[in-house]
Amino acid sequence: xxxxxxxxxxxxxxxxxxxxxxxxxxxxxxxxxxxxxxxxxxxxxxxxxxxxxxxxxxxxxxxxxxxxxxxxxxxxxxxxxxxxxxxxxxxxxxxxxxxxxxxxxxxxxxxxxxxxxxxxxxxxxxxxxxxxxxxxxxxxxxxxxxxxxxxxxxxxxxxxxxxxxxxxxxxxxxxxxxxxxxxxxxxxxxxxxxxxxxxxxxxxxxxxxxxxxxxxxxxxxxxxxxxxxxxxxxxxxxxxxxxxxxxxxxxxxxxxxxxxxxx
Amino acid sequence: xxxxxxxxxxxxxxxxxxxxxxxxxxxxxxxxxxxxxxxxxxxxxxxxxxxxxxxxxxxxxxxxxxxxxxxxxxxxxxxxxxxxxxxxxxxxxxxxxxxxxxxxxxxxxxxxxxxxxxxxxxxxxxxxxxxxxxxxxxxxxxxxxxxxxxxxxxxxxxxxxxxxxxxxxxxxxxxxxxxxxxxxxxxxxxxxxxxxxxxxxxxxxxxxxxxxxxxxxxxxxxxxxxxxxxxxxxxxxxxxxxxxxxxxxxxxxxxxxxxxxxxxxxxxxxxxxxxxxxxxxxxxxxxxxxxxxxxxxxxxxxxxxxxxxxxxxxxxxxxxxxxxxxxxxxxxxxxxxxxxxxxxxxxxxxxxxxxxxxxxxxxxxxxxxxxxxxxxxxxxxxxxxxxxxx
Numbered sequence: 001x002x003x004x005x006x007x008x009x010x011x012x013x014x015x016x017x018x019x020x021x022x023x024x025x026x027x028x029x030x031x032x033x034x035x036x037x038x039x040x041x042x043x044x045x046x047x048x049x050x051x052x053x054x055x056x057x058x059x060x061x062x063x064x065x066x067x068x069x070x071x072x073x074x075x076x077x078x079x080x081x082x083x084x085x086x087x088x089x090x091x092x093x094x095x096x097x098x099x100x101x102x103x104x105x106x107x108x109x110x111x112x113x114x115x116x117x118x119x120x121x122x123x124x125x126x127x128x129x130x131x132x133x134x135x136x137x138x139x140x141x142x143x144x145x146x147x148x149x150x151x152x153x154x155x156x157x158x159x160x161x162x163x164x165x166x167x168x169x170x171x172x173x174x175x176x177x178x179x180x181x182x183x184x185x186x187x188x189x190x191x192x193x194x195x196x197x198x199x200x201x202x203x204x205x206x207x208x209x210x211x212x213x214x215x216x217x218x219x220x221x222x223x224x225x226x227x228x229x230x231x232x233x234x235x236x237x238x239x240x241x242x243x244x245x246x247x248x249x250x251x252x253x254x255x256x257x258x259x260x261x262x263x
Numbered sequence: 264x265x266x267x268x269x270x271x272x273x274x275x276x277x278x279x280x281x282x283x284x285x286x287x288x289x290x291x292x293x294x295x296x297x298x299x300x301x302x303x304x305x306x307x308x309x310x311x312x313x314x315x316x317x318x319x320x321x322x323x324x325x326x327x328x329x330x331x332x333x334x335x336x337x338x339x340x341x342x343x344x345x346x347x348x349x350x351x352x353x354x355x356x357x358x359x360x361x362x363x364x365x366x367x368x369x370x371x372x373x374x375x376x377x378x379x380x381x382x383x384x385x386x387x388x389x390x391x392x393x394x395x396x397x398x399x400x401x402x403x404x405x406x407x408x409x410x411x412x413x414x415x416x417x418x419x420x421x422x423x424x425x426x427x428x429x430x431x432x433x434x435x436x437x438x439x440x441x442x443x444x445x446x447x448x449x450x451x452x453x454x455x456x457x458x459x460x461x462x463x464x465x466x467x468x469x470x471x472x473x474x475x476x477x478x479x480x481x482x483x484x485x486x487x488x489x490x491x492x493x494x495x496x497x498x499x500x501x502x503x504x505x506x507x508x509x510x511x512x513x514x515x516x517x518x519x520x521x522x523x524x525x526x527x528x529x530x531x532x533x534x535x536x537x538x539x540x541x542x543x544x545x546x547x548x549x550x551x552x553x554x555x556x557x558x559x560x561x562x563x564x565x566x567x568x569x570x571x572x573x574x575x576x577x578x579x580x581x582x583x584x585x586x587x588x589x590x591x592x593x594x595x596x597x598x599x600x601x602x603x604x605x606x607x608x609x610x611x612x613x614x615x616x617x618x619x620x621x622x623x624x625x626x627x628x629x630x631x632x633x634x635x636x637x638x639x640x641x642x643x644x645x646x647x648x649x650x651x652x653x
Contacts, residue, residue, distance in 0.1 A: 083609065084307040097605035101527065127450055133389035134378040153378050154301075154371015157389055159311040163451025165604035169311060169371065171302035190300035191371025247450040 043204040047225030048143045049252065051198070051209075052234050053117050056258035057218035064092055064115060070214040071196070076187045078170075078177035087168040089196040090119040090211055099243060111257065117219075119211070120145060120166040120196040121243060121251030128158035128167065137193075143224075143252055144198045154191035163247050167195045224252060264408075264415065267641035268634040274486065275637065282630045289623010292616040293368060301371055304617040309609035310600040312369070314593075314621050319365035321471070321592035322628075323442045324464060326358035326399065328472020330435035331502050337428050343498060347480060347491045352407040353635040354476055355435075359400040361628035366393075368620055388444045395438045402431045407635070415642045439464045446599065454532035454599040457520075463513040464591075470506035471587040473499045474580040479632070481577060489640045493573075500576050504564040507583050511557055514590075532598040535608070540601070543608040550594050556586035 003011070039045060058064055071077070071090045078087055092115035096103035103112070126145045128137050136151035137158050147158075159167045173190050181187065185201065188194055198221075199209035207213070212221040222231035231254075240254040271279075296303050306313040332351035335341035367373055384390050406427050413420040443461035450456065457463075477499045480491045521529040534540045536550045563569040563579035570576055602608050613621070 083309075085302055086308050093605055097607055100604075100606040131387050131389065131449070133384050133387040133393070134375075134382045135384050136378070151375070151378055151382065152372060153375045154373075155366075155369070155389060156311045156371070157387070157445075159308075160446075160452065160600075161449045163449075163604055165309070168308055170300065171306070171308075172300045193371075244451060249450065 040204050042206045044206055044208070045203075046142050046223035046229075048223060049122065049198055049203075050143070050222065050224035050231050050254070051119075051122075051212070051252065052220040052231050052238075052240065052254045052256060054218050054220065054234075054238075054256040054258075055114060055116060056256060057216070058115070058117070063216075063218065064117065067117065067211045067214050067219070068092075070210040071199075073180065074182055074185060074199075074210050076174075076178045076182055076185055078174035079179060080172065080177050085171045087170065087174060087194065089168075089194070090117060092116060093118055099241065102241075116255065117211075118164070118166070118243075119253065120198075121164055121249065121253045122196075122198055124250030124252065125248060127161040127163065127249060131157040131161040133157065140200075144200055145195075146197050146200060147193060147195070149186070149188050149192045149194065152192040154193070156193065158193055163244050163249065164251075167193050169193050264412065264638050264642060265634075267645075268637045270641075271637060275633075278633065279630070282626045282633070285626035286623050286630065289620050289626065292619040293623065295616060296368070296620065297373070301369075303614060305612050305614045307609050307611065309603040309607075310597060310611040312596055312600070313611055314613040314617055315365045315369035317592050317596035318621055318624070319362045319369070320442060320464075320596060321588055322358045322362045322365070323396070323439055324468030324587075324591065325472040325475055326355045326362065327435040327439040327465070327468045328476070329355035329403065330432050331469050331473050331506075332476070332499075333428060333432060333435075335498070337425075338432070341498070343492065343495045346489075347476070347495050347499075349407055349411060349639055350480060350483070350491070350636065351472075351476055352403045352410075353639065354472070354479070354632060355403040356400060356407065356635060357628045357632035358472075359396055359403070359438075360631055361624055362396055363400070364624045364627060365621075368624065388441060388448065392438075392441045392445060395434065395441050399431070399434050399438050402427055402434060406431060411639060411642060415646060417646065436465065439468050446595075451604055452599050453526075453528040457517060459513055459516060463510065463517070466506055466510035466513050467587050467591055468506075470503050470510050470583050471591075473502045473506070474583040474587075477503065477580045478577060478584065479636075481573070483636060483640065487640050489643055496573065496576070497571065500564070500570050500580075503580060503583055504570065507557070507560060507564060510587070511561065531602050531606070535601045536594050536598045541608060543601070543610055545610045545612060546594060546597065549589055553586045553589035553594065556582040556589075560586060 068090050072079075072088070075089060077089055080086060095107070095111050095114060095116060098116040098118055122143055122145045124143070126137075126139055129139050129145060132138075133155060134151050134153055136149075136153070137145065137147040139145050154169070156169055159169060170188050170190050170192055175181075175187050175189075178187060199207070199211075202209060208221055209219075212219045220231050220234050222229035224231060226232065234256070235254060238256045240256050242251045242254055245251070304313055304315075329351035332344050332348045336344035336348045367376060370376055379390060379393050406424060409424045410420045413424075440461045443464040446452070446455035447457060447460035477496060480496060480499070484490050518533065521533055531540060535543065536546055537554075538544070539547050560579045560582035563575050563582070569579065597611050601610070
């Protein structure tokens with residue numbers, strides 16, 4: 001049997017078409033629809049989670065360390081011991097780095113020197129979610145900004161987009177650098193981003209975020225949409241600031257700086 | 264026609280083997296990166312995009328510049344470009360391929376890259392960038408191949424090619440506009456948050472791309488029997504001149520806004536790149552080299568005597584290319600990350616494996632370019648159509 005060029009091309013075309021159709025068919029059939037998320041009973045729920053960090057109540061280095069260690073140990077955050085590969089969910093910066101542009105040299109010395117606790121702001125309009133090409137980073141209905149480490153392709157667009165430097169990337173395999181692994185929480189692999197999730201996994205168990213629990217009342221957590229919640233009460237009684245409010249991201253982490261009682 | 268790439272002179276094969284060796288070295292280093300993670304690069308939490316993404320950004324420009332030959336030839340009937348327009352299209356093919364490869368090697372989880380298609384996300388500019396880049400690659404392969412095939416047979420290209428050519432013009436603009444939007448829409452990155460970014464990208468693209476084309480065309484003339492002709496080269500030289508002037512003008516506009524407004528965030532990256540910021544200035548010598556090359560190129564290009572002399576024109580083209588390579592293939596992306604959102608500085612410099620991978624991708628691009636150009640030249644040799652129309 002011999003084919004001329006035209007017949008050969010025809011056959012090749014048909015063959016290709018067949019493969020294409022069966023490929024698409026296979027793809028469609030093999031897709032399993034995810035079950036809709038059901039909030040577990042007994043979990044803490046809110047319309048809009050928010051956090052107030054009362055920086056007045058952080059007095060000693062131990063106060064910060066306790067909070068940071070609690071978060072990082074529960075969530076299997078690795079410690080590479082260098083700045084280049086660093087992964088962090090909650091950490092401290094001085095005022096001028098936490099609130100760049102708002103510092104002036106005549107501020108009280110304690111403001112200039114005081115470490116501020118920083119974490120993901122869980123913005124109302126998160127730029128990281130806007131830029132993610134796979135919806136691996138997403139915003140939940142209750143305002144929590146999270147990421148799916150199994151969908152993340154590691155393009156790091158979210159890191160460029162976040163104006164708060166809240167996102168970390170697993171430049172190296174994080175597992176050997178986890179001091180003591182918590183089997184209750186997943187570890188991550190090379191090449192994906194991660195950050196604070198407002199302890200979504202603890203909220204689902206009816207627990208407050210780890211940092212809140214360990215802060216001895218210095219961090220207040222609650223529903224911004226509920227006028228009777230403690231966060232709302234604190235916010236209406238204190239002057240608070242947020243990081244880079246001019247960008248329109250509407251952070252949901254607020255800071256009480258306080259005044260003369262610290263002087 | 265592709266079989267024509269399989270026979271060539273000793274020099275041709277030596278060049279191919281050199282490229283294959285570079286690709287091999289790059290590939291071995293990529294395997295290491297694949298296993299150990301992007302930690303083997305110089306990138307960090309603060310400078311989270313580096314050499315790969317900046318090469319990608321630069322090469323999108325080179326790819327888009329094919330339109331600078333397509334517009335005069337197809338829209339203005341400038342016949343002198345008839346012999347070199349395909350060189351532009353195939354340069355675009357090679358460049359877009361490099362762009363896609365640079366994105367690929369930058370991924371933390373490359374095996375999941377098809378998630379971009381599986382979970383299409385129109386609010387992400389990266390989604391659109393993937394679309395327009397692949398579309399542009401497709402357009403240029405089809406257009407280039409179809410017109411060359413017609414030329415081989417001595418007939419005019421099929422009628423369906425024309426619409427594709429017209430589509431490719433706005434498409435070329437789109438690839439660089441969308442690439443600029445990757446940067447220009449991010450809050451809190453002052454260096455990138457500028458409305459002129461896309462325009463600046465296009466200006467630098469239309470200077471660097473044709474400059475590279477000019478260099479390559481002269482190499483082709485030197486080493487093969489194919490002569491693009493003096494006039495097309497001069498015309499490309501003029502295009503480079505106008506585009507480079509526009510590019511420098513746009514850059515000065517940025518400088519004015521940043522420094523006359525005196526807003527710290529807008530000044531910081533410029534300070535870091537050109538003067539050093541809080542004691543950090545790793546890129547300062549490189550950025551000044553870019554400025555010096557830009558000035559040299561403008562002197563040689565604007566002065567008609569040196570522009571019309573091909574020897575000095577080549578020097579000008581080289582100066583344009585390397586000036587813009589430093590500016591966009593290095594400073595623009597890195598500078599946007601410094602200082603970081605906390606206004607502190609983490610510096611960046613590519614590591615050795617990162618450099619080898621980068622060279623490997625460039626070598627793949629040049630391999631594609633060589634093969635495609637070889638086919639073009641062999642086809643023209645076989646039909647005895649090597650002289651430019653005079």
